[in-house]
Amino acid sequence: MTSLTCVAGLGVSGTAVARALAARGERVVVVESGEGERRLAAAAELSGRGVEVRLGPLSLPEGTTRLVTTGWAPHHPLIAAALAAGVEVVGEVELAWRLRPAEPAPWLALTGTNGKTTAVRMLTSMLTAAGHKAAAVGNVGVPVVEAVREPYDVLAVELSSFQLHWSATLAPRAAAVLNVAPDHLDWHGSMEAYAQAKGRVFERACTVVHNADDPESTRLARPYPGAVGFTLRAPGPGQVGLVEDLLVDRAFVPDPATAAEELATLADVRPLAPHNVANALAAAALARAFGVPPEAVRQGLRDFTPDPHRLAHVAEVAGVTYVDDSKATNPHAAAAALASYPSIVWVAGGQLKGADVTELVERAAPRLRGAVLLGADRARIAEALARHAPNVPVVDIEGQDTGVMDRVVTEASRLASPGDTVLLSPAGASLDMFPNYPARGEAFARAVRALEADT
Structure with a gap:
């Protein structure tokens, strides 16, 4: 009997998987519970390629020999049914690895709770500066299953924990774990x-x-002899790190015990914040593992343009700086942002996804001049502030409509004094109120600009 692949979901990755398999002449059925204009258009396009699409209640098609998931959790009923039936379950990234051509482009892969997209784009910029045809793919940019069919010299692959869970045979040229902190505990x-x-x-x-x-990144690397470390301290042999204002390599040099090579300066890193310097060092280590020369590492950092909603300066109004860090969708990311400014009115809240904010609030308390809370889990942040920052004034904003952000910015401006930073770094996901974190950041920026116009 001919093998049948079931693809779970009509999202960007699911649609890319279905196209790739159909182009190989394989039997494919895509299952999707939702409809909507975008899904219907994707279904029509795939049908024209000979792919069957089933919209409605999810069930495993009869005769399925492989299920490709695009981030669905193991406890999802469709995934659980496939596993119970002995059907192989793989992710889009694992499938892409298996579909590589005879002479594939090597992968430089990275993961982490935070900083993945910034680091992978920095890495891609370094590779490009070295003259390589490179692309940022995976959890960012082009789906990997499409990228592997293109004539790239090297792929910079951002991987989420969801993608890695369903990936069993990946063998990248070099791989990095940026950091590990509680996130997606509801999924895992x-x-x-x-x-x-x-x-x-x-x-x-x-x-x-x-x-x-x-500590967690280091623990995960411990079983691998010769692992390369990156650090914000002076590097030892086998590490890349900082010596005063220089990014320095003591890993990919002829004699790490006695030699070092300058890669860049802190002035080359934008935005300049400790966690972003760590991203640059991780990207540099991966680039150096691929043979990128120091001058291309530096040029790549200089050419790099930060993505929106990551410590993005919005405006200065009445001596108060407003910063959009809406991408901080977990406490670890928010902690990095809060450590970057000395005096902060913190805008926080959203969906905490099971994460604890106690340590975040404890560490940030000395820097906080006020807090404005919104979103589904704001009460949990308020409780932590009451326990660990009792002298910090807190404004609780009720409501789930997107217009809430105007009230948030107004209240934050009342709490702030000249020299303070009003920092949107929510520590939670945005889907309780917004389509995504960019929409949340854009709402914040619009409210700030309205405040600026009225001042």
Whole structure:
């Protein structure tokens, strides 16, 4: 009997998987519970390629021999049914690895709770500066299953824990884990399962790169002899790190015990914040593992343009700086942002996804001049502030409509004094109120500009 692949979901990755398999002449059925204009258009396009699309209640098509998931959790009923039936379940990234051509482009892969997109774009910029045809793919940019069919010299692959969970045979040229902090615990079930998924990126990597300042990243790298560390301190042999204002390599040099090579300066890193310097060091380590020369590392950092909603300066109004860090969708990301400014009115809230904010609030308390809370889990942040920052004034904003952000910015401006930073760094996901984190950041920026116009 001819094999049948079921693809779960009509999103960007699911549609790309269906196209790729159909182009190979394989039997494909896509299942999708939702409809809507975008899904109907995708279904029509795939039908024209000979792909069957089933919209409505989800069930495993009879005769399915493989299920390709695009981030669905193991406890999802469709996934659970496939596993119970002995059907192989793989992710889009794993499928892409298997579909590579005879002489494939090597992968430089990275994962982490935070900083993935910034680091992978920095890496791509370094590779391009070195003259390589490179692309940022995976959890950012082009789906990997499409990119592997293009004539790239090298792929910079951003991988989420969801993608790594369903990836069993990846063997990147070099792989990095930027950091590991509680996130997506509702998906993975436990912190250990989440960390284990992140660590899968190391299993078959030729070069392992870990964050020597992050205990979990270091723990995951411990079984691999010769692992390269990156650190915000002075690097030892086998590390890249900082010496005063220089990014320095003591790993990819002829004699790491006695030699070092300058890669860039802090002035080359934008925006300049400790966590972003760590991103630059991780990207540099992966680039150096691929043979990129120091001058291309520096040029790549200079050419790099930060993505929106990551410590993005919005405006200065009446001596108060307003910063959009809406991409901070978990406490670890918010902690990095809060450590970047000395005096902050914090705009926070959203969906915490099971994460605890106690440590975040404890560390940030000395910097906080006020807090404005919104979103589904704002009460949990308010409780932590009451316990660990009792002298910090807190404004609780009720309501789930997107117009709430105007009230948020107005209240934040009342709490702020000249020299303060009003920082949108929510520590939670945005889907309780907004379509995505960019929409949340844009709402914040619009409200700030309206405030600026009225001042």
